[in-house]
Amino acid sequence: MTGNSGLRIGEVARDAGVPASTLRYWESTGLLAAPGRVGGKRRYDPQSLQQISLIVLITRAGFTLAETRIVLAGLSDRTPPPEIWRELAQRKLVEIRQTLAEARAMKKILEEGLRCECLTLDDCLRQIDTALTQRRRESAT
Numbered sequence: 001m002t003g004n005s006g007l008r009i010g011e012v013a014r015d016a017g018v019p020a021s022t023l024r025y026w027e028s029t030g031l032l033a034a035p036g037r038v039g040g041k042r043r044y045d046p047q048s049l050q051q052i053s054l055i056v057l058i059t060r061a062g063f064t065l066a067e068t069r070i071v072l073a074g075l076s077d078r079t080p081p082p083e084i085w086r087e088l089a090q091r092k093l094v095e096i097r098q099t100l101a102e103a104r105a106m107k108k109i110l111e112e113g114l115r116c117e118c119l120t121l122d123d124c125l126r127q128i129d130t131a132l133t134q135r136r137r138e139s140a141t
Contacts, residue, residue, distance in 0.1 A: 005038045005043050006035070006036065006038070006043030006044050006045050006048075007043065007044045007049070008041060008042065008043065008044075009023055009024070009041070009042045009044070012044045012048075012049065012052060015049075016052050016053065016056050017056065018056060023042075023052065026052075026055060026065075029065065030069075031055060031065060031068060031069055031072070032048070032051060032052065032055065033048065033051070035048050051072075054072070054075075055068060055072070058071055058072075061089075061092065062092050062095065062096060063088065063092060067088050067092075070084055070088065071084070071085050071088060105132075108132060108135070109128060109132065112127070112128040112131050112132065113128055116128065
């Protein structure tokens with residue numbers, strides 16, 4: 001910390017692993033309380049740093065800013081996480097599973113494409129599609 005005046009935005013951004021513009025955006029949307037200022041420059045206190053760390057964690061878990069706002073609104077130092085947190089986390093897990101399934105499918109297509117030795121793109125696409133269809137049938141049995 002820089003004396004009692006708090007950390008500057010660049011220091012906080014670096015420590016949080018986000019651009020300073022992200023902190024300014026969170027502030028402009030009301031997600032993050034506006035920090036105090038010293039000489040017209042933002043200075044972040046320990047409470048702000050804790051809130052920023054929490055927002056970073058929540059957004060890295062895949063929550064949108066709207067979902068993050070909902071989670072933050074229900075948090076308290078005196079009570080366990082609210083039920084809405086569990087509901088949002090359950091929904092997010094469904095989304096993540098879908099994303100992972102899509103990523104695995106993309107990976108298979110790319111791997112098949114790299115093994116392809118066809119002379120034309122049409123032949124290659126047919127071969128990849130046939131291989132993927134066959135694998136789906138095999139895994140279904």
